[in-house]
Amino acid sequence: MASFLFWHMRGERAELASHTAMVAPGRRALWSLCVCFTALHTNALRVTMRESTAEVVRGDFVILPCSFFTSSPLSRLNIIWTLAPLSSPESPIQVIVYDHGQIIEDPSLIGRVGFTGIPWSADIMVNDTRLSDAGIYRCMVNNPPETADPGIGELLLTVLVAPSLPTCQWDGDMDAGGSVTLSCSVVEGVPTPEIHWDKLNPEEISLPINMEGELSGSVQIVNVSSQTSGLYRCSASNLLGTENCYINLSIYSAVAGSSSGILQGVLLTLSMSLMLLTLLVLMTWLHRTGQDGRRRVSKEEEEEEEEGYNEIRYTPSLMKRSFV
Template structure:
């Protein structure tokens, strides 16, 4: 093999080794978790580590969030650039780096539902690889079910139809809704879901046995909230009995009023008769007195 050929091979080998070393020493980013969960109101640390062989004087870290509510509109959560930290205005006081400049982890406290989504950690440390290292993590914010609202609609007379409805305002994961009759014995009722957060039960041809206490439950892994309805069904015999009692009460009151009217009339007449007798007696008494008074005068005149 000629000297030129040997030199050529050595040159190619040197280029290959240099290229391999550069590839090996390129900046890399590692996310120890790909999905995480946090209860609303708690804090959480999102991990992001990186390896680099260059000085950290030009280190640049950018965290972005694509919220579940608008995944097509990602925004910058926090940035570290040349020793300066810039936070998104909506997250000031709630987000920060935990171990700069050795790691790119961030902490979010007082978590909210709006914090849920896909987070991306991008690290760049010139003059290393031109393309920044990128890691991705999905964060879910868990929310306990809110207190459900119970209501009913329909006819509570025997033979009618009643619908029991229940709805809950929030809960992550989506709460499971169920209806149960609690007494005289506990029975699970088939439910018709109306969207993810509300469900109803329809009871047809109701009877006295339908009466009782009903409970709606909204449950997820964070807990259970309940609301209740006390349902009373009126049978036909109860209605007839109520009507009969009303009629008897009306008759009783009519008789009492009639008796009172008779009594008042009798007292009025008795009072008038009494006054008439007194007046007549006074007139007779006055006439007798006049006779006694004037008789002596007449007698005296007869002897004059």
């Protein structure tokens, strides 16, 4: 029995070895075919984007990298860069083209875009960047007579923008017990600015904010009182900086209103008293001035009468008549 099992296992091994010998040439042929295909694929045109994303501050320049490998001469090289703007990705535009030694720029980008290493590299530079330059850029390279599909690479460009100066407004009832809403909004900023509200005095306090879209936020203050009065600040911040705007709230309470009315009444009474006192002094002065004038006139009349009496008394004619 043991002898039978030994010879049976030996026969199976022989059959397996024979099968392996028959399959080996097929495997070698398949491996050779794969190597040849890989070599052909390696020699075909291919495009490599060294970066998949890029960032630039608005107004600066940026280089968009696009490398390619080809085994054919570059006499018929064709490179096309396109942009799908973030504002309208369904409407791509042609940024710049290199075709048979000629360079064609999009009219809106003339003077702001150009190749940096043509024909050995498809890299381009965009200067004086604008917010409209942000989007998905595609680099497409074709080099006949290579019949493979053109190589295409993609890159996302983000244009960074500092927050614009925010606009602060308030709305509501400024009387005690009322409700006031503070609102703040910015026009632009990339990345989207974060908006914060703070009360600065008598101590700095961060306030809860209700976002109304990406670029605006508000704070609602209910049941306001004199303690609500103070200076409030709205801050819009992103990685490029912070911009602020301010609102100074003054809440009018009932006590303050009555005190103000009393003060106004006191001031009015004082002013009227002063006017009456001035009028009295003026009348007294006029009265005294009139009496003094009448006294001077009466004295002058008496002196004139006395002088006239003396003249009549001592006239020569009377003296003569007295001695006759």
